[in-house]
Ligand SMILES: Nc1ncnc2c1ncn2[C@@H]1O[C@H](COP(=O)(O)OP(=O)(O)OP(=O)(O)O)[C@@H](O)[C@H]1O
């Protein structure tokens with residue numbers, strides 16, 4: 001239903017392109033929740049802003065296509081994606097205050113999101129659709145809250161308003177970029193439950209961006225692990241948690257507090273994500289932080305490989321699966337067809 005293929009987005013500096021996202025591909029089926037996880041600076045936000053034509057001025061899409069219900073888009077310019085924004089793909093940002101205008105009532109702002117895509121709608125229609133969506137996202141006393149300004153609402157209510165704005169045109173896909181980071185823990189859980197409920201009831205596909213693998217595990221069907229602009233591992237959430245193959249994914253999982261045994265020190269991944277302008281693009285993106293890196297990892301970039309259960313970009317995982325193939329061939333008796341193959 002929704003597909004991104006080989007997406008690359010680069011920042012331009014001194015006449016040179018620096019990829020913040022490269023070779024990103026994924027598919028989302030109707031009603032699926034896909035998680036995108038990775039540390040700060042891995043390219044999670046840029047990969048989504050690119051799809052909406054909302055990239056910073058010094059950044060542009062240099063490769064890739066996206067497909068929505070069979071229709072293909074290869075031009076990611078803001079003008080070309082304008083009609084799509086809000087109608088087919090909507091985005092929810094981390095900090096609700098930045099998405100809301102402090103000078104207008106929340107009801108007016110939710111209604112405006114509808115009017116942009118329904119310019120012929122009457123005032124009564126806009127009001128009634130707005131009330132309906134406000135109720136759907138769990139806002140209380142909607143006739144009253146409609147006339148409130150953003151500062152009169154709590155953070156959790158503001159995020160519900162932003163979700164209402166994103167949902168009012170019934171988009172195919174909602175991209176939620178760290179939608180709960182600015183909220184306290186109980187409100188976080190409520191907002192995640194709301195996204196899950198809307199996904200189930202409306203069949204809206206959700207891309208949930210988070211640095212928190214715990215959250216991803218809780219509500220996503222599939223997950224993409226990003227590191228320094230690359231996808232390093234992707235697949236079904238349960239499979240990735242049960243059988244992570246990339247050293248980066250293993251490190252992320254081991255650093256989730258709830259995964260550690262009581263009294264055990266929490267795992268940390270040494271070092272940080274390399275600066276965009278200082279990356280060595282001729283080696284495995286994770287080589288400098290990886291405890292298992294070999295010369296091969298420092299001299300070439302691994303491809304994304306299908307290892308049977310899911311996909312991994314790591315020479316070690318690849319070697320492991322090749323071992324398995326060799327081993328499997330080895331069990332055949334001498335002189336069988338395998339010898340002649
Ligand atoms: N406006 C900008 N100008 C220059 N570089 C930028 C800008 N925005 C992002 N970058 C760089 O692009 C890369 C990807 O950034 P992005 O915002 O996508 O990361 P992220 O994974 O969303 O991180 P976070 O978890 O902190 O939100 C980073 O190296 C970042 O420094």
Ligand SMILES: [Mg+2]
Pocket residue numbers: 044045046177
């Ligand atoms: Mg981000």
